[in-house]
Amino acid sequence: xxxxxxxxxxxxxxxxxxxxxxxxxxxxxxxxxxxxxxxxxxxxxxxxxxxxxxxxxxxxxxxxxxxxxxxxxxxxxxxxxxxxxxxxxxxxxxxxxxxxxxxxxxxxxxxxxxxxxxxxxxxxxxxxxxxxxxxxxxxxxxxxxxxxxxxxxxxxxxxxxxxxxxxxxxxxxxxxxxxxxxxxxxxxxxxxxxxxxxxxxxxxxxxxxxxxxxxxxxxxxxxxxxxxxxxxxxxxxxxxxxxxxxxxxxxxxxxxxxxxxxxxxxxxxxxxxxxxxxxxxxxxxxxxxxxxxxxxxxxxxxxxxxxxxxxxxxxxxxxxxxxxxxxxxxxxxxxxxxxxxxxxxxxxxxxxxxxxxxxxxxxxxxxxxxxxxxxxxxxxxxxxxxxxxxxxxxxxxxxxxxxxxxxxxxxxxxxxxxxxxxxxxxxxxxxxxxxxxxxxxxxxxxxxxxxxxxxxxxxxxxxxxxxxxxxxxxxxxxxxxxxxxxxxxxxxxxx
Numbered sequence: 001x002x003x004x005x006x007x008x009x010x011x012x013x014x015x016x017x018x019x020x021x022x023x024x025x026x027x028x029x030x031x032x033x034x035x036x037x038x039x040x041x042x043x044x045x046x047x048x049x050x051x052x053x054x055x056x057x058x059x060x061x062x063x064x065x066x067x068x069x070x071x072x073x074x075x076x077x078x079x080x081x082x083x084x085x086x087x088x089x090x091x092x093x094x095x096x097x098x099x100x101x102x103x104x105x106x107x108x109x110x111x112x113x114x115x116x117x118x119x120x121x122x123x124x125x126x127x128x129x130x131x132x133x134x135x136x137x138x139x140x141x142x143x144x145x146x147x148x149x150x151x152x153x154x155x156x157x158x159x160x161x162x163x164x165x166x167x168x169x170x171x172x173x174x175x176x177x178x179x180x181x182x183x184x185x186x187x188x189x190x191x192x193x194x195x196x197x198x199x200x201x202x203x204x205x206x207x208x209x210x211x212x213x214x215x216x217x218x219x220x221x222x223x224x225x226x227x228x229x230x231x232x233x234x235x236x237x238x239x240x241x242x243x244x245x246x247x248x249x250x251x252x253x254x255x256x257x258x259x260x261x262x263x264x265x266x267x268x269x270x271x272x273x274x275x276x277x278x279x280x281x282x283x284x285x286x287x288x289x290x291x292x293x294x295x296x297x298x299x300x301x302x303x304x305x306x307x308x309x310x311x312x313x314x315x316x317x318x319x320x321x322x323x324x325x326x327x328x329x330x331x332x333x334x335x336x337x338x339x340x341x342x343x344x345x346x347x348x349x350x351x352x353x354x355x356x357x358x359x360x361x362x363x364x365x366x367x368x369x370x371x372x373x374x375x376x377x378x379x380x381x382x383x384x385x386x387x388x389x390x391x392x393x394x395x396x397x398x399x400x401x402x403x404x405x406x407x408x409x410x411x412x413x414x415x416x417x418x419x420x421x422x423x424x425x426x427x428x429x430x431x432x433x434x435x436x437x438x439x440x441x442x443x444x445x446x447x448x449x450x451x452x453x454x455x456x457x458x459x460x461x462x463x464x465x466x467x468x469x470x471x472x473x474x475x476x477x478x479x480x481x482x483x484x485x486x487x488x489x490x491x492x493x494x495x
Contacts, residue, residue, distance in 0.1 A: 023357050024311050028065055030327055030353040033058075033344045035117065036269075038320040039081035040089045042133045043353065044068070045327075046076035048345055057093070059133065060353060069137050070129075074099045075118040076341055078154045080214065081133065081318075085160030085181050089133040092142070092155040092162070097125030115225060115238065116268040116316060116339045117154075121209030124169045126151035128162075145179055145186075154213045156220070158273070161245070163189065163220050165210035172207040173379075176222065178215070178245050190243040190250035192224030193371040194379040195231065196453070206230070206373075211238070216272035218245055219300065221279050223268055230374040234258045237372025240267040242279055242300040249382060251405040253279060253298050257372040262288040267296070268339055271319040282317040282326070283307075284339050291338045295324060297361055301493070303406035306361025315343040315351060328354045366408045377414055377453060384414070389483055391475030393419045393426065396453070397485055404463035404490040411489050415440055415469060416455030418447045422476040429470045430458050440469065463492040 032048040034055075043060040054072040057079060058065055070077075070093070079093040100118035120126075127146035131139045145162055146152055153174075155164040160181035167174040176189040195206050206229025213222040224239040231237045237257040243250035256266035265285040274280050278297040285292060293314040297306040310326070315338045317326035329336050329343065330350035336343055344351035377384040383399025396416040403411070417426040424447075428440040441456010448454040460467060466488040474480045 025355045027063070027325075027353040027355055028060055030351045031344060031349070033327060033351060033353075034076035034316065034341050035079055036316045036318045036325060036327055036353075037079055037081045037091070038318040038323075038325045039083060039133075041320065042081055042089050042091075043318070043320075043325045044079050044081045044091050044133075045353075046079070048076075050345075057091070059091075061133075068131060070131060070139065071095065078117065078120060080154075080156040082157040082215075083159055084130070084132070084157065087159065088135070090130050090157060091133055092128060092130045092157045094120075094123070094126040094128055094151075094153045094155065096123045096127075096151065096153075099123055115211055115236070115266065115341065116223070117211040117341050119209060119225065119227070120151075120153040120165065120211065121167055121172075121174060121207045121225070123151055123153060126153050128152045128155045128164060130157070144184065145177070154210045154222075156213045156215045158215045158217065161215065163213055163215045163245070165213065165222075167209065174209045176210065176213070176220070176243075178220065178247075180245075187245070187247055189220055189245070190241075190248055190381060192222075192239045192241055192250065192252075192380070193226055193373050193375040194381075195226060195229040196374040196376045212268060212270065214270055214272050215245065216274070219243065219272045219279075220245055220250075221270035221272040221281075222250075223270060226371070226373040232257060232372050238266060238268075239371060240270055240279075240281060242270075242272070249403055251300055251403065252369045252371070253300060253303075253406075254281070254283070254296075255369050255372055256285075266339065269317040269319075273319065273321075275321075277301075278306075280319045280324075282310075282314055282339065284314070291336075293338060295359055295361070299366075301405050302408050303366030304408065305364035305366065307364055308359035308361050311356065312354070313338055315339045315349070322358050324356045324358065326354050326356065328352045366406055368409050369406075386418075389417070389471065390473050390479070390481040391419070391422060391424055391477075393417050393424055393473050393475075395426075395471050395473075395483060396455070398469060398487050400486065401488050401490060402460070404492050407463050407492050410459040410461045412457050412459045413467075413469065413487055414453055414455065414457050415471070416453045417444055417471065417473070418454075420447065424476060425474040426455075427472040427474075428456055429472060431468045431470065433466070437470070460487070460489040463489055465489050 035046040057068045128142040165174040177186040211223040240254040241250040254267040258264040269282040271280040313329040315327040331348040389395040415428040426444040431437040470484040
C-alpha cells in the first residue's frame, strides 16, 4: 500500500479563511502549482517539486496548506473538489499506469502548458479515486466507474453523483458519462465536436478529449479539446460546453484556439455550481504579445454573457459559491503564457493563491460560436444520419428535433448528398407553414467526397420553429424523386 509523505500542516500566512464576500485576498504563495479546484472552502491544487519534477496533491483550508495522502504523479492532477452523497467535501481524481505525455509545448520559443491541463487522451490505464477532505483521509477506488481496457479521467462529483470522461486506450475520441448517486447504470452525456478528417488533415492524427469537467445539481460543464486533423491554427482548439445530466446534446458556449501566426484564446475553469443557473468560467487571450484574463459568466439557455477583468493575471480559477479562488501571476504577462498546465512553474510567474468575491459583471450580448475544427455532423452526436436515396445517392438526414439553446441565436440545419457514380442532380427545398417552397443552397451536380457536407444550410430563427426539407433527386436516367424530412426546434425553456 502506498504511504504518503504526509507533511505536518504548514501555516503559510496568518490569515483567516476567506470570507464569502471578501474582495481580493492573498491566501498563500503558490509557485509550481496548477489544477486549482475548490469546494466548501477547501482549495485543492497540484504542486510540483522542482527537485523531482513530480506533482503532489495539496489542499489549502482555513489558512493552512497540507499535502494530501495521495501518490505523486508526473503531471498535474485532474482533480475536482465536490461533495459525496452525504454532502461532505471530497476530491476525486484519476490514477494512471501511464500519465499524459503532452504537458508542454512552445510558441516563439516560450515553453508553456498547451492548455489548462495535460492532454488526458494520451493517458493509459486510468481509474478513478476519491479522497475525503474532512474526517479520516482514506482513499478509495470508484469501482463502479472504473473499467478494464479503457481509461477514465477528469472526474467530477456532486452530492454523490459522478461524471467522467472515458476513452479506449487506443481510441481517438473520449465519451462523457454520468453515474447518478446510488445508480449502477451509466448515463451517456453529450460530447463535443468530432472532426471531419479528409486529405486536408495532412496526415496528422486527430483526437478529441476532455480537459476539464464540473457538474452541479442539473448540469455538466466541460472543456472539450480538439487537436490535430482539421483544427485551424496550430492544430489545437477548445470548446466550452454545457449539457444536462439527463443526457442529450450539449450546447457550445465559447471556443478557443492557438493562432498559427500570433495570439490565442482559451476559455477554461467552467463551473456548473452557481446559484443563478449561469455558467462561470475564466477567459484568457492575447492578440499577439501580452496576455489578458477575464472572469466570465454565460447563460447556457440564452447565451447572454457577463464579463469582468481579473484583478491581475490569472493562471487558473475555481468558483466556490460566492468566492472565486484563483492563481494570480505576479510576473509580466509578456513573459508568462497564461493559462497553462505549467504556467506557474515558470520562474518569472511568481504565482499566488487569491480569493475574490464575485465581481460586478458587465453584460455582453450573445454571439454565434463555431467549432475550431471541421465538424463531422454524424459522429458529433448532433442527430444527423446518412440514409440511402434513389439512384445510389446518399442523403444527409437532419435530426427531427434540434435544441433551442442558444435561444438568442439562430440554429442552422445542414443538407448534403453524395454518390460515387452517375450524373445525378440534387436540389434541396424548404417549405414552411403557409409559405412557398424555396431552395436551400446551390443545385448539386457533382459529389465531392473530400468535402462531406457540400450542399447548403438553412436556419430556424426562433425556438419552436419548424420546417420541412425536401431532397429532389434527379438520377442519370432523368427520373426525379422526392424525400422529405421535418425539423423542429425545441421550445424555449430555462433548464
